[in-house]
Amino acid sequence: MEQRPKKKRKDKTKVVFSGPTKEYICLTCPNCCSLVTDGVQVDGAQCEKGRAFACQEWLEPLRVITTTVRVETERGTHILPVKTAQPVPLAQVSTIIKEIKSLHLPEVPPLGAKISVREGPEPVEIMVTGE
């Protein structure tokens, strides 16, 4: 019989909140931890990423968006999968999608290539995720 490693125990020290709190489900990994936070302290996270996620979600939810860009070349149409190189504000997703969709690429860029979608103080960059 294969011995399953013992599950790491959750951090049982209960955080005491004084102010208002919000509840989130962590989107960092498939563990889907239930988090409670007041913007500073976080309860329920199994890892550091979860704590950072809760604080960020409190401030401004960020998401990586994925979509495709249509590249018309002499050899035909190529549907290129891309993602935002950094997580972007959820509130701006529809604007950013429009900006990504309006890109005109002359050639099919290689896997991992970064392309600027928006310059300026709040730059947005996408990364090619397919071949």
Place this chain on the structure above:
Amino acid sequence: MGIRHYDLIIIGGGPAGMAVGVGAASAGLKKILLLERHGKLGGILNQCIHVGFGLKVFKEELTGTEYAARYRKIFLEKEIQVCTSAFVHTLHPQKKVIFVNPLGERIVSAEKIVVATGCRERTREMLTVPGTRPAGIFTAGLAQEMVNIYGVLPGKDVVIVGSGDIGLIMARRMTLEGARVRAVFEILPHLSGLIRNKIQCLDDFGIPLYLEHEVIEIRGKNRVEAVRYRDNRTGRENEMSCDTVLFSVGLIPEKDLLVEAGIEPGKGFYLAGNADYVHDTVDRVTKEGEKLGKALAAC
């Protein structure tokens, strides 16, 4: 022409098939052939452009396409013969594999044969949803292939039946591509997919999820015009207009090659990945596939 004989033939070049190849070749097995029906290795990962893959195997969050590309690289470094655009139509109990490719039909044989043909989506017909048979009814995975590989939007006004992960992912995907996703109907009292997918695919975009709701009829003459649904808690029925219905109601392991030949797994035939059982993560498919490959090289 004689029949070419191999130590191992792998049917399917998705994550499972590639992992078996990597495992076997790493453990020293020499004559390996992998048959893939598409022109490119990677399987369904190639249409999964969303993030959430590879946290265990690559220790970072990748898209399905990135996972496929990385693993393809590992796979192609191994000494494995690959035949793409090769569709296996018959297995023979005497360990023969018959496939067609653009050059015609060929027969190969092997000591060991691994079936890594993935899984299939359950369809509307399998649920026996009554109604007409208009255009506009798709499985969620087919819609995913249309949007992500071919750049074609299957419809503009969408209802999703079933709250499986592919359905949730497609709710977001269709929304980002400019379609309106009106609702996700789930017959069970709980979500089928992961809660994280409900949040980032439905809640983020204000798409409602109706639990304990059943789609009882699809209406439309040439194209889907509406669905009728019932709230199973109250029995109340209602209609929702739409031009497209996506089904995300479960996956079934694809073992037809073995079943049709009357072959039981074991005795030289093996199942890998989702053809064996439907896995939660591709990471697990990869790890189990590599393990099986190593074991096959040793015996």
